[in-house]
Amino acid sequence: MKPGNVTRLSEFLLLGFSEKTELQPIIFGLFLSMYLITVFGNLLIILAITSNFHLHTPMYFFLSNLSFVDICFTSTTIPKMLWNIQTQSKVITYEGCITQIYFLILFAVLDIFLLTVMACDRFVAICHPLHYMVIMNPRLCGLLVLLSWIINILHSSLQSLMMLRLSFCTNLEIPHFFCELNHMVRLACSDTFLNNILMYFAAVLLGGGPFAGIMYSYSKIVSCIRGISSAQGKYKAFSTCASHLSVVSLFYCTMLGVYLSSAASHSAHSSATASVMYTVVTPMLNPFIYSLRNKDMKRALKALFVIPNIFFISF
Secondary structure, eight states: OOGGGBOOOOEEEEOOSOOOGGGHHHHHHHHHHHHHHHHHHHHHHHHHHHHOGGGOSHHHHHHHHHHHHHHHHHHTTHHHHHHHHHHTOOEEEHHHHHHHHHHHHHHHHHHHHHHHHHHHHHHHHHHSGGGHHHHTOHHHHHHHHHHHHHHHHHHHHHHHHHHHTOOBBSOOEESSSSOOHHHHHHHBOSOOHHHHHHHHHHIIIIIIHHHHHHHHHHHHHHHHHHTOOSHHHHHHHHHHHHHHHHHHHHHHHHHHHHHHHHHHHOOHHHHHHHHHIIIIIHHHHHHHHHHHTOHHHHHHHHHHHHHHHHHHHHO
């Protein structure tokens, strides 16, 4: 590598999905709609849980945290992409790129941790119902969420610091709509061995570990459900974790699909398109999954709109 090929860069170029000018308004409108649905949908979930005393339980405490993380997760990438389309610019600063990587990793893995904690919560609720409130007490629930934040802040900080040690060549084009860690490492001109080791180690430990925990929890849940004698009891037990299982399947399947498709095709464009599934579509669908399949959430959401109407009618 010649010294002249390395620059003290100040910005990158996010190539996005398409170079065609006529497609930009369509892409802008589509992603703006999905972003607004994601934000308002998850905000409604948080408001419904906080305003309804009957939903002040461990399961809904974790769900409100998941909704908050989903809002932050989507807000890490979509506003910048919409701004670039609106201003017809592809530029993102070096500092902005590192910051985006930091928060993207933080909220993505936080999603995984919260889904794992929610699986453990369902395991205790179904397999140890008599001791549920004793085991899943407010102190433990708060500690689990706090521990998830601490671990992921340390992890995302380490990944970001490892990015700062890399040097980049004159090719500063990122074939994506956000600064994705794997693409950034590929652009580097300096030695990326340690960065790759850290990425793979984190993927196994922070991705595979929680997934194994979720699978273990649901294997125990299935065993408990099979031991229930009545069909109504089995249905009631399964319905309490059906929404969570749907979200877990959607999140992991889309994320796995992204990396399998990118590994198979080696196409940056297909990887960017597939990434939309877990960065935008999954957070957008979570509120619908939890509200449509949960009677308590339906009642709480209805109460949000019914009470204001009664208030205004009385005046």
